[in-house]
Amino acid sequence: LVQELHRRLASVGWLGYKDPDHDLYTEETRKAVVAFQLSQGLHPSGEVDEATWELLGDPNPPLATPTPLPSAIDVMGMEGLAELLNLPTYTEDGRPIVYLTFDDGPSEYTQQVLDLLARYDARATFFVVGEQVEFFPGALRMELQAGHTVGNHSYDHASLAGISQEAFLFQIGQTEQAIVNAAGDLSTHENNARYLRPPYGLADDTALLYAAALGYDIVLWDVDPQDWRRPGTRAISDYILSNIFPGVVVLMHDGGGDCTQSVQALATVLSELSAQHYAFHRIVLP
Template sequence: MKDLRFVLAIGVCVALGLAASAAPPGRGSTATAAPQVGAAPAATTAVSTAKWVYLTFDDGPSAKYTAQILRILQAYHVRATFFEVGQNVKRYPALTRRVDQLGHSVQNHSWSHPNLTKANWSTFKYQVRTTDRYLRAQTGYTPRCLRPPYGATNRVVAKRAAMLGKKIQLWSVDPADWSRPGTSVIVRRVLSKVHTGSVILMHDGGGNRSQTVAALPTILKTLKARGYLFYPLWCQ
């Protein structure tokens, strides 16, 4: 019985070691890891009083707007998550590489932005795996988050994502910046709805994102003044 417990203990250690080695280099370490979405942080005095959000950008990279957003994030020392469309990664690989080099998380937003609830299994695999391949070529790691275009998901999409090693990652704060409602409206919609653990949806590609760029400094400055920390998503 003692020998059996020893064997089991060794097996657990090996499994934990494999899980750690599977994480992207330098990402998701316990020293800097963000709380899991929807979960409370560890119950320590320092962490329990902290406030945090996850800032995310969809549909890039875009030659015009991604670079502007990266400069703003760098100026405010904020790290975000970019859910990128594979076709755009193929077109602007250097931008994806730059996003990664600046310490942001780069994740999967499909190859051509279809509604995945209407895709068959073959198309689903192509949309995810092809995007993975192009992202991996620029970042050196395979994304673990999948954000379905339009937020369109169901049990089938979630099951298929899991089969490909992905977790579905949606959002909780949507200012509808894609509709260009006005810079002040975007700012107000984010700041009025955000709370600890919020996942904020914005866009750096897919159209004219000048209002998003204009709104971003005020959003970052205000949230920082309110004591919020910003974490990237890795779906560990």
């Protein structure tokens, strides 16, 4: 049945999903299912229910990817997320700032990302998945040691929209605990900041209330090159570089599947943007 699911997903051209030719329901499969569900106006559960299965056999034309939380650009004509969150867009000496963010890690790719960032004296923000932190506590420590920001991206990459308060508390609280456990003595007041990036960028009003009650700030992004779909290294770096502006928040991935293209694209992005005198800062909300 899972192999048939792979075939159906692969036959939906605009998903960009390649049939992996095995019978595992991987994180990548789940993401493709979520992307498909969003495109069909279904609840993005990541689980193949009857409606999803039927539409996979005979899909409707894709809806534009919904942005359930208003993007900063739509809000009062703001420049981008940085302005909305009161983040600086230029350094004091006048260099434009880019905020690189990495979701779904840590993973076996995180060290390569950290090495590249270090080469450019770049700081970034990692929105980590709790169960990944439990698998890769050393990588989490390396992120903190190198002075990056760590944010919360749920425990197992569940959609936070439409879930109960209990489930929400589990997703966020269990991830907090995983971070504290992994960080150990590196855990400080400053790096315990409560930044939440909901998986798939999805949160409904209820989830936003729960997040606020826990003292979390929601941090989305401006530029999404969809690197997790592996469109090619060049496509990822080109997309980022052609959508850059001072204060831009860029979404990339250091987990959730094969991140080889993301790492290679990051090398290009760092090199090109540092040639344009960009400074790479981590997110620290005022």
